[in-house]
Amino acid sequence: MAKTVLMKGNEALAEAAIQAGCRHYFGYPITPQTEIGAYLAKRMPEVGGVFLQAESEIAAIHMVYGASCAGKRAMTSSSSPGISLKSEGLSYLAGSDLPAFVVNVQRAGPGLGGIQPAQADYFQATRGGGHGDFRNIVLAPASVQEMASLTLRGFDLADRYNMTAMILTDGTIGQMMEQVTLESAEPTAFEKPWALTGTRCEREKHVITSLYLAPDELEQKNLSRFARYARVQRAETMVETYGMEDAEICLVAYGIAARVSKNAVAAARASGIRAGLIRPITLWPFPAEALANAAEHVRQFLSVELSMGQMIQDIELAIRCRRPVSLVSRVGGMIPTPEQVLLAIERVARGEAI
Amino acid sequence: MQTKQANTQRILIAGFGGQGILFFGKWIAHAGALLGKQITWLPSYGPEMRGGTANCSVILSDDAIGSPIVHEPDVLIAMNLPSFLAYQPSVCAGGEILYDASLIQDTPAREDVCYRAIAATRIASDAGLDGFANMILLGAFLEDCLPLTQAQRAQVLSQVVPVHKKHLIEANMRALSLGREYAARSESKAEKTRLHPRKAG
Structure with a gap:
């Protein structure tokens, strides 16, 4: 049964994790994602789950590793500086091919930075975030509803x-409140024959490790992992387009920047400028095909980001630099206004440089 | 984008932390949802909340809402002087500024917006409702911008007041009624400017 309520993005994400059958949360508080832990501290005991505030971010991600080894759905959440601390764990999870669910409610950096919104962890998230060759599936919600639905997914x-x-x-997106419809469906069941569940002296032991000292064996591990990543790229890319049918100027933005950009596209269209928006919902895999197709008829791309320009590189790669791509951004916790984005669109429409 | 959109109401509520700014916004958000509108509610958070200024962006719309950040409010509710001074210039032409005249003794600076001065803190205090100045102003806001029936007001209150504060519902209702009465009564007085208040889309 589905019901529509008003919730904060962080809370909707936390409730969706419960709906997804996650019963193991390990975390350490940090603004602006504290509501996730606070919500789950209340909810987990109600559903027989574990809420554990770890002694550090590093401990929390390795607790996720442990729970995942046992075949359980487990998660951790943090904000930018905390995710840097978790990067070792992300690499070990990848090296052991373990499922995990991790949330980064970004704040401004580098270092401790500030606590206001930012999108400057794009490189870190989409390139893996730790040492070694690996990727994470990176989902970028732009509404409270998507905080819930992308958590389930x-x-x-x-x-x-x-x-x-x-x-x-x-x-x-974490702090704002909107309508959200929470589906309470049975979570999908996945077989995990590799899980460490105890042999009871009835089967061979399972080993989960990221340590492979024989280089040929480790090479094969990497190759098969990347064959799996290729399947993800083929099957799991998600993207939303807005006003792209006849667009000459294409904005590319995710999360809060996409919401600001939608206002700007609507305003530009109202004044007769053919602007559109491509909103990647998965940042990895990046919707390269949608961008490449758009480059057929788009004159100029604008990457709207809360960073000094990170996603812009993936756009240029996707379109093989066939069209100019310019950056529209604010950083340090500032958010571009729709007017700022509209101004950039208008300048491009007049053929001026940005 | 300076112009008002008929079907969208952008509201900015600002004041000191502790004045019930976020609760004010939450109230409007739930009222909007009850009326079948799309809503967004966005608080300022972090160091601002810890004792300093607080503000809250609320948007009610018949259409999908883009950015939840209110840069140019249709309605500004100011509960202290710094907020009044900071946000007065950003209110869009034809908009409304509703403020607590017991805390803000400043002369309105704009000709193109409607000012609604309600001495909310004093009115609350006189009525034995200390701490309910936000609800007095909310009552005035509802009178001007978001007409609700008595039953709808009661329903929203039951949604936004947490269980452990249920005993305050009656005081909330009284403060709301007082605010609405003052707003209705000041219609012909100098407290309200010559322009007509905006009605929600």
């Missing part, structure tokens, strides 16, 4: 492909 993707699914969002 994230747990499934993690289990289907034995890898980390990460929600990459920001303080605005």
Whole structure:
């Protein structure tokens, strides 16, 4: 049964994790994602789950590793500086091919930075975030509804492909309240024959490790992992387009920047400028095909980001630099206004440089 | 984008932390949802909340809402002087500024917006409702911008007041009624400017 309520993004994500059958949360508080832990501290005991505030972010991600080894759905959440601390764990999870669900409600950096919204962890999230060759599935919600729906999807993707699914969002989407419809369906069941559940002296022991000292064996591990990643790229890319049918100017933005960009596209269209928006919902896999197709008729791309320009590189790669791509951004916890984005669109429409 | 959209109401509520700014916004958000509108509610958070200024962006719309951040409010509710001064220039032409005249003794600076001065803190205090100045102003806001029936007001209150504060519902209702009465009564007085208040889309 579905019901529509008003919730904060962080709370909707937390409730969706419960709906997804997650019964193991390990975390350490940090603004602006504290509501996730606070919500689950209340809810987990109600459903017989575990809420554990770890002694550090590093401990929390390795607790996720442990729970995942046992075949359980487990999650952790943090914000930018905390995710840096978790990067070792992300690498170990990848090296052991374990499913995990990780949330980054981004704040401004580098270092301790500030606590206002940012999108400056794009490189870190989409390139893996730790040492070694690996990827995470990176999901970028742009509404409270998507905080819930992409959480449900994230747990499934993690289990289907034995890898980390990460929600990459920001303080605005985490803190804002909107209508959200929560579906209470039975979570999808995944067989986990590799899980460490105890042999009872009835079967061979299972070993989960990321240590392979024989280089040929480790090479094969990497190759088969990347064959799996290729399947993810083929099957799991998600993207929303808005006003792209006849667009000459194409904005590319995710999360809060996409919401600001939608206002700007609507305003531009009202004044006769053919602008459109491509909103990647998965940042990895990146919707390269949608971008490449758009480059057929789009004159100019604008990457709207709360960073000094990170996603812009993936756009240029996707379109093989066939069209100019310019950056429209604010950083440090500032958010571009629709007017700022509209101004950039208008300048491009007049053929001026940005 | 300076112009008002008929079907969208952008509201900014600002004041000190502790004045019930976020609760004010939450109230409007739930009222909007009850009326079948799309809503967004976005608080300022972090160091601002810890004792300093607080503000809250609320948007009610018949259409999908893009950015939840209110840069140019249709209605500004100001509960202290710094907020009044900071946000007065950003209110869109034809909009309304509703403020607590017992805390803000400043002369309105704009010709193109409607000012609604309600001495909310004093009115609350006189009525034995200390701490309910936000609900007095909310009553005035509802009178001007978001007409609800008595039953709808009661329903929203039951949604937004947490269980452990149920005993305060009656005081909330009284404060709301007082605010609405003052707003209705000041219609012909100098407290309200010559422009007509905006009605929600």
